[in-house]
Structures are given as structure tokens and as C-alpha cells.
Amino acid sequence: MSLPNGPYNPQETENEILNFWLENKLYKPEYNPSEDRIMSTEEMKADVREAWALICPPPNAYARPHIGNISGYAYQDAMARYARMQGKKVLVLPGKDHAGLEGEGVFVREVLEKQGRNKFDIKRKDFYAEMMDFFMKNIDIARNDEKTIGLSADFDRDTFTLDPAIVETVLDTFVEMYNDGKIYKGVRIVNWDPKARTAVADNQVEFKESQTPFFYFKYSFPEPETKAIELRREYEGKGVLWKVQESDEKTYYLMGETHKGIKILGVGYDKVPAGNEVNGEVIGIQMRLDGDFRLVVKGIDFEGDIQSEVNKVTLELFSKIAGSHIILFANNHDEKLYTNGFVIGTVRPETIFADTAIACDPKDARYKQYVGKKIDVEFLGEKKTLHFIEDYAVDKDFGTGLLKVTPAHAVEDWEIAQRHTECLPAIQVIGYDLRLNKLTGKYNGMGIKEARRAMQEDMLANGNLVYVDENYQNKIKIAERTKAAIEPLLSSQWYLKYDGIREAAIEMVKSNQVTIHPDNMVKKFDHWMENLRDWAISRSLWWGYRLPVWYAGKVFEEIDDNGHVKEFIEINGKKEELDYKNSNHLRVQKQNPGKGWIQDENVLDTWFSSGQWVYATLTKYNLMDKFFPTSVLVSAHDILENWDSRMMMFTYFKHKQIPFKDLFLTGLVLGTDGQKMSKSKGNLIDMDKVRTEFGTDSVRMTYFYQNSAGASYSVTPDKLKNFKQFNNKIWNAAKFVLMNAENATDYTYSQPKLEGLKLENSKTIFNHIINTKAAVTKNINNFEFGYATDTLYQEFWHTFCDLYIESSKQYLNTIKDKESGEVISEPSLDDKQETLNVLIYSLKEFIKMLHPFIPFITEKIWRELPKVEGDHKTVMYSRW
């Protein structure tokens, strides 16, 4: 019953305590606290204690976790320790994630490339084996960090996502979902990296500022505009008198009316013409889709190339007028060019051949008359029919407010086409070699830039080119690794439909079967769920679960005569279009169907497996019957959408159940600079250094203290120092109590009761303890760890230590006058006994309440404290 002198030494204590917990297997649900032995799993299941389970989110096991990654474990652990102290049998199941895309990326960059090797020089099987080695090493490191932070997880059951038993479950789900019609194969748009000749994921794409010509081109109506022809005959070359009607500060836009009431436009004057009247020569006409038109008058300042001058200023001025464009009389006398049409801006004229629709903003009144119709247009002398649709992705204030919809060659357009299926099938006019195909006629075989130049001339000659903005700035997508410009193209992919499971997950939250903390995150969740689209689950990687899909022969993609991308299969030298419903072509099953069958090259998206984590792990250990659904899931709020929501959906699909009752979302840990802590930002805090300097319990306290669910917070030396001092305070208070108990002769501890207390002092602190316990219990039950630790800090330090311990001294020691040495007070034996009882009782209560948060120091002190019935040798299993 005593503690060593001097300040609290966390390093010494933590190692010793950690070994004690681990060696005695106290973290396992099989530990039987009343008999102090490890039960068999069957006995454990039969045990009447209430089951409580938490499955740890598996961290990406390609690098050591940092102090921010670790924060989640502190929360998971606090909940688990609290549950144990409630007398529950607790399963905390740790795991590690293979992190498919990122994992492979890190391995290729950090290992292979540094050795001067290339992924494609290695056989898939060997690559996989090497990566597995790399991961296994990192897993050991990560597991060790979990242990040292005090995570009381059943490490014997630590599970890797590529564990054979997990793979089994994940692939079974794939097969079941396929048979259920939830998984299907379809063509979709991908980011094609022409250099690597592979599709790359969105987060492997970066953007680069680029100056690209912006073409305003016209889809002409087939019939010439008779009005334009008439106007030309009437006005070309004539002078008209007009006056200023509107202006801004720099340029005066002059408008007027002719004697016949026809509006005239004059543009670009630097100064107001004298008398507001100008005689100008009519050089063209501005046509508008709504039937309105204006005459274009040669301005007094126009010199040189009239067309480019007029076009430039006119486009600036009239870019916001629906479809308006300028026909210049001086340019060409061919009357067939006097046709109206839709003026559309694009940086990619070469994809015009793949357009399937024209779209406008639903808020745009200008084009309403065309919406929903099929429109005949002419481009480069060829007639084509396009759908005219409206979609919220179109911005009426950008360009002319019209968008050409090219589902095969733009991600945004592809998504529009999903909402407007009349835009499908998509037409692909660019091949995987980035050359235009035969659907583009004379441009067949040209590269993209070459085709653009050729088209520019042809468009001008055919009246399809309105204006080219050579200085247009845009962002182009480039591949992160090869730095090649990404070409969006169609490729065959596996999809997952969320039908049914999406609604089930929304309902789980709505009906409070799953409670999200903090509740404001429900909005985030709902917003995500309501906007879900089919999920592309295949990835062209090697690291992960290879799809359980088998083909009866070689499968390849081709673009047919209509520009439609189709998949073909070659069986015994015979080429057929792939029918994924035909079991002679394709089978979805785990086992190889037989000789000659070829497995799909792709692997599953990582979320497809992590989304099944709860039941995949419990199934592996045959624990579904006792620990499912689990009690709580702790995750950082930035993966609410990607992970937590999918877990609900998968679990519903597989077990028609919720995966967990409570979902606790932690905030992100910020560095001392206030930015999200991450390796790339260089604001990491060294875990080992901090633990050595301040102690693990101090680190854990900074995670909890005055922090609320979902809120970001920083780890700073100030806070760490503060909690180091707090731990020391606890240490010294315990030393004081134990020392006095030790020194009292004939004293044995008996647990005090409120009604038996005589001293006012004792009653006051006793009531404090009761109130504190009620408050802290309520806080923890409400997942309010910030309040719980705040309360404990204040009550322990400023009530128990500063007030009670100080005032208790008069009942423990003889108090003498400092100068004379005269005895001032002498405590009675009864008072001393009562005071010691209350001191020990209070300390024990605080130690128990603090244990979920700062387990090491509390365990160390607990060992020295006298026990009564209900107390266990370890504070972990002592009743709350």
C-alpha cells in the first residue's frame, strides 16, 4: 500500500502495466473476471454477462499511424473500458486495411521505384507476395502503436482485410449481389491515361492550368434565315442615324432605331460621339433564337480586320444573349450562310461528332421552346439530329448558356446522360490511341490537336465558327503519375446498384436504430445518401480482391460502326458480343469453372470490402451469434459517407440488420499550425517523443478534454504539459492518501456510507463524489467525453485535492503552532478513521471514473488501494 517517491514516471509505469494487461489476456472477452481465468470461446458465449462489441476501423497499413490517426483508438478504448466496468463482456476487434489504390500507390512509389523497378516487370503473383510482405511488416508496427496507446483490443483477433476468411466473405457477397441483380457490368466513362494505357481513379488525377482556344461554334438550322437575307438586301452598306442608349464606364454601347423601328447595334466606342448621333454603315446582323435581331453598324473606331474586331466586342457584350451570333455581310456573300442556330462554346471541337444532345439550364427561359424536342441541325455540311434537354449541371451564365453533351468524352456529360437516357448510347469518336476514328469522316486517323486545326478552317468556311477565344484559361486533367493529359473515354466496368439498400440505411438513421453522434452529421449523411449514383466497384489494380468473374475466352472492347463501345469475347477463335447474362460467356463464382476460363483482371474497390468489415470479421471468428449487431462504431467524420454509410447498406443486404447501434464521429486532429495533421503537410507530432516526454495518459487526455464529437482539435505542447501535471497531481494525491493510511496504526479500510458519517467535511466530499459520478455517467452515456473529462479534472483537482485533502489534514495529524510548537488540535481516533475511509473511498471512485480515459496511471494506483467486495484486482474489471 504505497507508491514510490518522486514525480510520476509514465515510462516505467506504462510498460509494466501494459505487459500485465497483455500477459493476463485481460483484453479478451474470454477473460472471466470473477474466476480470473481465460474461458473457452464456447464458455464465453454461454456467459450471462451482456455482450458489448466494437469493431475497430482498420487503418491503412502501408505506413505508421501518426498521432492524429491514433486519436480514434483513445475513444474506442474509453468506451470499451467503460463497458467492462459496467460488467459487460467486451469484444474490441482490431484490424488493418490493405487500402487497395493508395496501398498499391505507396508500394510502387516508396518501394519499387526506389529500387528502380517497375510494376509491369514483375509477375502479378510475385508482386502480390512482395506487397504482402511489405504490409505485414507495417502491420506489426501499427499494432504495436495501438497497444502502446492503451487500446484494450483483442489482439489475438487482429485481422487483415486480405485474410483468406475475409476474402471468402467479401467474394461471397459479390456473388450474392450479382445473383440478386445489384451488381452488373456496364460501360462507363473513365479517366484514360494514354501513356500508361489504363484507367485511373479520380483521386489520381490532378489539374493543370492551361491556355486552350475556346471555340464558339454554331449548330446551324438547316433552313436559311429568310429574315437575315431580307435585312441584308435592305441595309447592307447603308448609313443609319442613331443615338446612345446605354453605356458603362469604359465603353459606350450605342443603340438606336432606324426610321423603320428596327433596332441597331453599335459597339466598342471609346468616347461618346458628338451629339449622341452617328452615321454608321451597316455591316452585319446579329441574329437571335427568339426571332429578335439587330443590325450591326461599323463603328468609327474599327480599323483593320473588321470581322475579328466586331466579333470580339460583340461576344463580350452578347455572350449572355441566347444563341445570338453575328453574321457579317462583308465576310461572305453566300446566302446559305445566313442561317440561325445554337451557338455553343467548347474547348474540344473534335468531340462535336460524338454529341448526342444540346443542354440548357432549367432556370434559363431563353431556350424553353426547344426543351424536350429533337432538333435537326447542320454541322460542316452534315445533317444530324440532337436532343435538346435541360439539366441543372448547365450554367446559364457561362458562355452562351448552352452545353454540347458528349457522354463518351466528358465526365460531366456522362453524368448528364445518366439523368437523361435519351442521350444514350454514347458515341465514342476517339480511340484508345487518342486518334479520331472513322465516325469523324475526313478527320479519321488524325490526332486531337491536328484535327482541331483542320476543323477550325472548315468550320469557318461552312459558317459554323462564330469566334475563337485564344486566351481562354482552363484546367486540364493530367495523370498524377505519368503527367499525361487524361482523356475521358468509355470503358467497361462493374457497377453496384444501391436500390433497396440505400433506403434501408436511410431508414436506420431516421428511425434511430443507428444513432449518429453528433446529430448534425445526420444532415451530411442524408445529403450523401440521397445523391448516390451507381457505384463503380472495379479497379484496375493488382492489390486487392480479384473479381470472382470468369470469362470463357479473351474479352476485349471495340468501337462499332455507330461509335458505340462494345465488349466482345473470343471463344475458340470465334468473336461474339459479350453477353454478361450468358453463362457460356461469363460466370460469377469463386471457383475457376474449368480449363480455358480466364479470370477478370480487376480488383474490387477497397470500400467494397471495408464496407463489410463488421460481419466479415465476426463471421471469421464465429462470433456473429453473440456480438452482432455491434454496440458502437467510432470513425473520423470524413469517412461518414464513404465507409460508415456503406457498412449500413452492406450489412442490410447481407443480414437485414444494423451493423452498430451508435455511430460516434470524431473530429480531425490538427497540427499546431491549425491545419489538418498529415504527413504531406509536415505538421506531424512525433508520437514516441511525446509519449516519452508527457506520458501516454497525457496524450489521451488531450484527445478528450473539452472536446466535442465531430469537432476538430489540436494537439499542442501546452495541453500535453497541462495533463502531465494533472497526472502528477493524481499521483501525489494518491501518495498522500496511502501514506496516511500506512502510518495509521490499527487502521483497516471499510467503505463509508453517507448516513454513517459524522464530520461535515466528509459529508460534503461524499456528496460531491455522488454528484460527480452521476454527471460523468450521464456524460459518457451521451458520448460527451469532453464534459466527462472536464468534470473529472475540476472535481479531482480543485474539489478533492485543493479543498478536501487540505481540510482533512486537521483530522489526520496533530497541528502545532509554527513558532511556539504548541499543540493547536489533536484529531480523535474516530475522526481519523472516518477521514481515512472517506479519503480512500473518494480516491477509489476518482480512479475508477478516470480509468477509461487515463488507464495506465489509474491501474498503477488501483493496485495499491484496499479492495472491498465488487472490486477486482484490476481496475479494468472493477464495477463502475
Added chain:
RNA sequence: GGGCAGUUAGCUCAGCUGGUAGAGCGCUCCGUUUACACCGGAGUGGUCAUAGGUUCGAAUCCUAUACUGCCCACCA
């Protein structure tokens, strides 16, 4: 651009259902040296982002604006 948060003492943050502003660090002064100097006591310090509104009363509820952060989508 869409969504979600945040903006309170010099710094890091609490303030849970509206009722005269709190903690830690820092700073100032005093004290204590048989639990603890990694201590105790006292104090300094805030027009609670800005502007409106609701209310007897608002840091707290509503609206708008500004700035910061996070997630998603990225512009034809």
C-alpha cells in the same frame, strides 16, 4: 459551385433545453517547502466575427454578410 462545421480572454478551447461570461497555458502579486514548485491563494484579461430580427432578457434562437476549415463536384 454543392454540402457540413467553425469564428468566445494574448494562445488552445468549453459554455449541453436563452437568465448578470468559463477552463488550461501565459502574465502580475502573495504564500507554502513532511502529497505535489509538474504546488497553493489572489488577480489581470473578452463590445462572445459583423449587421439586422425574435424576446422582459441572446454568446446561446432566426436572417444576411465576411472570413476559416473539412468533404464532394469541377465547369462545357
